[in-house]
Amino acid sequence: MDLEIYDKTTDGVVEQDQKLIRDVLDFAGHYLKLADNTEMSVTLVNNDEIQRINKKYRGVDRATDVISFAIEDNADDEFPIVMDEALKESIPENIGDIFVSVDKVAEQADYLGHSFQRELGFLVVHGFLHLNGYDHMKKADADVMFPLQKEILNRYGLKR
Numbered sequence: 001m002d003l004e005i006y007d008k009t010t011d012g013v014v015e016q017d018q019k020l021i022r023d024v025l026d027f028a029g030h031y032l033k034l035a036d037n038t039e040m041s042v043t044l045v046n047n048d049e050i051q052r053i054n055k056k057y058r059g060v061d062r063a064t065d066v067i068s069f070a071i072e073d074n075a076d077d078e079f080p081i082v083m084d085e086a087l088k089e090s091i092p093e094n095i096g097d098i099f100v101s102v103d104k105v106a107e108q109a110d111y112l113g114h115s116f117q118r119e120l121g122f123l124v125v126h127g128f129l130h131l132n133g134y135d136h137m138k139k140a141d142a143d144v145m146f147p148l149q150k151e152i153l154n155r156y157g158l159k160r
Contacts, residue, residue, distance in 0.1 A: 001022075001025055001026045001029040001034070001036070001038050001039075001040070002037055002038065002039040002040075002092060003021075003022055003025055003026070003039075003040055003041070003042065004039075004040075004041040004042075005018050005021055005022070005041070005042050005043075005044070006041065006042070006043040006044065007044045008043055008044060008045045008046075008049060009044050009045060009046050009102050010046055013044050013102060017116070017117065017120060020117055020120060020121060021042055021120065021121075021124050023156075024121045024124060024125060024152075024153075024156050024158065025040070025042070025124055025125070025128055027152070027155075027156045028125050028128050028129075028152050028156075029128075031152050031155070032132060034093075034095075034132075035089070035092070035093065037090075037092040037093075038092065038093050038094075038095060039092045039093065039094040039095070040094065040095050040096055040097065040098070040128070040131060041096075041097045041098070042097075042098045042099075042100060042124060042127075043097065043098070043099045043100070044100055044102050045099055045100070045101055045102070046101060046102065046103050047063035047101050047103040047104065048063070049099075049101075050063050050064055050065075050067065050099055050100075050101040050104070051063040051064075053067055053099055054067060057069075063101055063103070063104060064101065064104065065100065065101055065104035065105065065108060065123050066098060066099065066100050066101070066104075066123040066124070066126055066127045067098070067099045067127070068096060068097070068098050068099075068127040068128075068130035068131050069096050069097045069098075069099075070095065070096040070130060070131045070132075070133075071094050071095060071096045071131075095131040095132060096131040098124060098127035098128065098131065100120070100123050100124060100127065102120075104123075105119045105120050105123060106119075112160075114160055117158070118153075118158050118159075118160065121153060121156070121158040122149070122153060122158070125149055125152055125153055126149060129145055129148065129149055134148065
């Protein structure tokens with residue numbers, strides 16, 4: 001996985017936690033059988049920034065834990081690009097961007113009684129699954145996404 005992590009927090013996120021993000025998302029990417037050159041980004045922010053993003057893009061004026069922006073490449077182009085399979089496979093697919101509030105990670109880890117790392121892993125996998133087309137707005141979708149999310153975290157080793 002070609003992953004960019006941007007730390008926009010006021011205090012900074014330790015390298016160990018950034019490594020956890022890389023490792024768990026790499027594991028999740030292999031679990032979903034994504035191409036090794038799949039691209040995405042994770043931006044770590046504080047509550048004030050994620051509140052601004054949440055208000056601007058979702059119309060909700062409060063901080064949230066994670067927001068995903070999937071890049072959907074399903075547009076019907078008037079002029080499609082024609083290329084052979086080898087070339088097509090060599091071009092990386094950017095699946096999108098995730099924003100995570102480290103303040104919410106700490107708050108929710110404390111509230112739920114587990115580690116900061118478990119909550120951080122949970123939120124990045126949750127956002128990652130959204131980037132890959134999973135959702136939980138309908139019960140049938142939630143019945144697929146939540147068990148998959150739990151399975152990825154458990155197999156990686158981030159159990160509750």
